[in-house]
Amino acid sequence: MGDVTAVVDPPGKARRLGTDNRKEKRRAYKKYRVLLLLMIPSVVYVTIFNYIPIYGLLIAFENFHITKGFFNSPWVGLEHFRNAFQDPYFFVVLKNTILISLYKMLWGFPIPILFAVLLSEVRNAKFKKTVQTVSYLPHFISWIILGGIFMSIFSLDGPVNAVIRLFGGDPILFMADQQYFRAVLVATSVLASFGWSSIIYFAAIAGIDPHLHEAAVVDGAGRLKRMLYITIPLLMPVISIMLVLSMSGILDAGFDQIFNMYNTNVYDVSDIIDTYVYRKGLVDMDYGYATAVGLFKSLVGLVLMLTVNGLAKKMGGGEHTLW
Incomplete structure (x- = not known):
């Protein structure tokens, strides 16, 4: 057999490639310098409010005292986590959080998709813009105001009970009845958020090639078939990614809404991890225990997001996932 000679690039070529890469990077930075400058406020915001507070997780493993600070408070290890899992009421709070979050996702996730798909078929541009604007408005109103409105x-003298009386029924105290309170939370949450949540689906629909619809019309497809076989299938990557993102917040049942609407009569069905942490941390000043419960919630959300992202990658490929 003949000699096999390895082909090795000369050192000069490697240096030239490295220099060319650096030049390409400099050209890219120069080309996109305005966009990079626009990123600076977001990077600063995320650093200050998301990364620097990570040091506060030390409190979950300490018997924290404000006067002693993070590094001088007594270290207790996993004691706060053990106390949480030994507290029967913690599991009541966990159950409420999971149920309310699942109910909100069950109703709140598909409704924005349906709203965007149906409204995109409306041909009257003025009517479409008006409906979109009205649906966005609740997102910009604080839950302090929305809670009072709902x-x-x-209430007993409100329009809902007026309709019930009109049909001969007895008025219901919705806000203090455990049987109805969760349904009120879910319904009002969906009503307040579906318009804003639909924006990303409107954007995705606007990016669909209109020639696909034109070809379907030539073939005799009506609006329903075009929605079923063109619009919705092309929305699936966006829907999948939004589902993965929503799973990361599965234990975020809505602190602002519940805190402004619940009362002691419905604690057993509406007290969630966030309101529980608020009372333990800021009212009872048990900072270590409250931080431990909050950390547990974050870890569960992270595990769920990774799991759903992995399942979506196996079923739909990389375009249906975050990474």
């Missing part, structure tokens, strides 16, 4: 609507 509490008035569902």
Whole structure:
């Protein structure tokens, strides 16, 4: 057999490639310098409010005292986590959080998709813009105001009970009845958020090639078939990614809403991890225990997001996942 000679690039070529890469990077930085400058406020915001507070997780493993600080408070290890799992009420709170979050996802996830798909078929541009604007408005209103509005609507003298009386029924105290309170939370949450949540689906629909619809019309497809066989299938990558993102917040049942709407009569069905942490941390000043419960919630959300992302990658490929 003949000699096999390895082909090795000369050192000069490697240096030239490295120099060319650096030049390409400099050209890219120069080309996109305005966009990079626009990123600076976001990077600063995330650093200050998301990364620097990570040091505060030390409190979950300490018997924290404000006067002693993070590094001088007594270290207790996993004691706060053990106390949480030994507290029967913690599991009541966990159950409420999971149930309310699942109910909100069950109703709140598909409704924005359906709203965007149906409204995109409306041909009257003025009517479409008006409906979109009205649907966005609740997102910009604080839950302090929305909570008061909804509490008035569902009060004994509110319009809902007025309709019940009109049909001969007895008025219901929705805001203090454990049987109805979760349904009120879910319904008001969906009503307040579906318009804003639909924006990304409107954007995705606007990016669909109109020639696909034109070809389907030539073939005799009506609006329903075009929605079923063109619009919705092309929305699936966006829907999948939004589902993965929503799973990361599965234990975020809505602190602002519940804190402004619940009361002691419905604690057993509406007290969630966030309100529980608020009371333990800021009212009872048990900072270590509250931080431990909050950390547990974050870890569960992370595990769920990784799991759903992995399942989506196996079923739909890389375009249906975050990474």
